[in-house]
Amino acid sequence: MDFEYSSEQEQMASALRRFLAKEYDFAARNRIITSGQGCSDAVWQALAELGLLALPLPEKYGGFDGRLVDLMAIMEVLGEALVIEPFFSTVALGAPFLMRGGTPEQQQQWLPRIATGECRVAFAQQEADARYDLAHCSTTATARNGGWLLHGEKRVVLHGACADLLVVAARAGGNPDDAQGISLFLVAADAPGVRLRGYSTADGLSAADIEFDQVVVSGDALLGQAGDGLALMEEVTDRATAVLCAEAVGVLRLAYQVTLEYLKTRKQFGEPIGSFQALQHRMVELFIDLEQAYSMVCLVCARLDAGVGPEERRRLASAAKIRIGDACRRSSQETVQMQGAMGMSDEMMISHAFRRLTMIAQRLGDAEHHLERFAARRRCSGNRFPDGEGRIGNACRIDERGRTLERQDLQRRMDPRRRRQSGRHRKGNRQCAGANRDCHTG
Amino acid sequence: MVRSGQPPGAEVSLLKIKGTAIQQQLSELMLQAAGPHGQRGMPQGGEIDAHDSLMAALAPRYFNLRKLTIAGGTDEVQRNIIAKMRLGL
Numbered sequence: 001m002d003f004e005y006s007s008e009q010e011q012m013a014s015a016l017r018r019f020l021a022k023e024y025d026f027a028a029r030n031r032i033i034t035s036g037q038g039c040s041d042a043v044w045q046a047l048a049e050l051g052l053l054a055l056p057l058p059e060k061y062g063g064f065d066g067r068l069v070d071l072m073a074i075m076e077v078l079g080e081a082l083v084i085e086p087f088f089s090t091v092a093l094g095a096p097f098l099m100r101g102g103t104p105e106q107q108q109q110w111l112p113r114i115a116t117g118e119c120r121v122a123f124a125q126q127e128a129d130a131r132y133d134l135a136h137c138s139t140t141a142t143a144r145n146g147g148w149l150l151h152g153e154k155r156v157v158l159h160g161a162c163a164d165l166l167v168v169a170a171r172a173g174g175n176p177d178d179a180q181g182i183s184l185f186l187v188a189a190d191a192p193g194v195r196l197r198g199y200s201t202a203d204g205l206s207a208a209d210i211e212f213d214q215v216v217v218s219g220d221a222l223l224g225q226a227g228d229g230l231a232l233m234e235e236v237t238d239r240a241t242a243v244l245c246a247e248a249v250g251v252l253r254l255a256y257q258v259t260l261e262y263l264k265t266r267k268q269f270g271e272p273i274g275s276f277q278a279l280q281h282r283m284v285e286l287f288i289d290l291e292q293a294y295s296m297v298c299l300v301c302a303r304l305d306a307g308v309g310p311e312e313r314r315r316l317a318s319a320a321k322i323r324i325g326d327a328c329r330r331s332s333q334e335t336v337q338m339q340g341a342m343g344m345s346d347e348m349m350i351s352h353a354f355r356r357l358t359m360i361a362q363r364l365g366d367a368e369h370h371l372e373r374f375a376a377r378r379r380c381s382g383n384r385f386p387d388g389e390g391r392i393g394n395a396c397r398i399d400e401r402g403r404t405l406e407r408q409d410l411q412r413r414m415d416p417r418r419r420r421q422s423g424r425h426r427k428g429n430r431q432c433a434g435a436n437r438d439c440h441t442g
Numbered sequence: 443m444v445r446s447g448q449p450p451g452a453e454v455s456l457l458k459i460k461g462t463a464i465q466q467q468l469s470e471l472m473l474q475a476a477g478p479h480g481q482r483g484m485p486q487g488g489e490i491d492a493h494d495s496l497m498a499a500l501a502p503r504y505f506n507l508r509k510l511t512i513a514g515g516t517d518e519v520q521r522n523i524i525a526k527m528r529l530g531l
């Protein structure tokens with residue numbers, strides 16, 4: 001197994017780190033947050049010039065065919081600097097919707113613009129009563145004149161206020177919690193009838209409540225199959241969860257390093273407070289949390305890159321988010337406590353790391369949500385690296401072996417004997433409805 | 443204890459440790475219960491909905507209450523006091 005980044009990944013990460021150190025220090029970040037824009041055009045253009053916005057995109061649309069492990073390297077660095085720009089929403093969440101569900105025409109229309117920084121994307125799925133359930137959708141899509149009419153309201157859309165393009169989940173049929181019937185649409189943020197109310201999240205990101213008031217979209221705005229949007233949403237958000245966990249590792253590392261430095265310099269009773277065992281042991285716990293979180297992110301990114309079936313993908317994403325969620329909560333609370341009043345100060349980086357960690361813990365589902373989701377899954381081949389595949393430092397190409405694995409996995413899953421077995425296994429389980437729903441759509 | 447003229451002892455420290463922990467846990471539980479709504483901040487301008495402003499107050503409250511185990515003698519100092527005064531360590 002190899003947990004070292006490749007030299008290309010190292011170069012990419014250190015170019016970004018250099019840029020952020022120069023242009024995105026604490027004061028610059030604060031200026032962007034208080035500007036009311038929610039993001040900085042100049043920074044976005046710089047990220048485009050570094051090639052980062054094009055990282056996961058296909059080569060023919062100006063991209064680099066990057067994998068999750070490549071995004072992981074970048075998101076860690078963005079996490080370390082507590083960046084607020086809509087990189088996650090656009091590159092880790094928005095672009096994959098187009099890459100995995102879009103027609104060649106849709107890809108041609110939007111992906112090159114994402115690569116050059118002309119188009120920021122947000123995923124408008126969350127509704128007032130949805131909590132973390134992707135299947136909950138009461139926004140409606142009504143077929144009309146070869147196109148669609150969208151009506152409903154989305155809440156707390158991450159980076160919604162600075163997006164040019166929205167990926168909107170809307171229901172073409174059924175009840176608000178049905179697995180079937182959800183369709184995805186590409187809607188320009190300035191389309192008539194789209195009303196945004198922007199604000200900052202508790203950790204300084206731009207967000208919006210978005211109302212769709214009888215919004216008319218054409219037939220080619222439909223992303224993927226009508227009524228079958230849940231499978232695509234699950235796939236894309238599971239992969240995005242892995243990337244979000246990588247961001248968390250960056251923030252955890254920042255919080256850990258700042259606190260360790262504080263324990264070595266702050267004196268009490270004539271000695272650095274780090275000389276006291278009571279604090280040493282707690283700091284060691286944070287070190288273990290950080291290492292476990294990093295290992296978990298390596299695991300989920302490398303496994304998803306190697307190609308796993310939907311069932312195992314869900315398990316891996318949820319397992320990672322559980323570990324990360326717990327680490328975020330413990331680490332944020334402990335680092336603030338150990339730094340005392342300094343940890344509470346708005347002028348100190350650590351208080352902002354605290355906010356980011358708290359919010360990541362609840363983004364795309366908290367630990368409790370993912371624990372339930374994880375427990376509802378049939379046991380798969382286990383969350384371990386297959387022999388010889390435990391590596392994160394690959395060049396940006398999906399290798400042949402990964403594709404073969406995915407094919408074999410699909411064939412195995414389509415075996416009717418296996419499907420019957422898994423159906424029986426779930427009978428009588430409280431999670432039955434949810435699990436079967438996923439089984440049909442996954 | 444105060445009425446009978448005794449000086450406050452380790453019980454005060456115990457009270458502070460438990461009292462502040464409960465307040466912190468409550469604010470954390472409220473934030474978790476809010477789910478995705480716990481992410482929101484105050485909308486800029488326009489009418490402010492009562493539900494939204496309640497949700498927007500949860501995260502700042504949770505952040506702010508971290509101070510309870512720091513100010514007025516940190517949790518660690520309170521434990522030192524109990525160890526020394528009550529346990530004789």
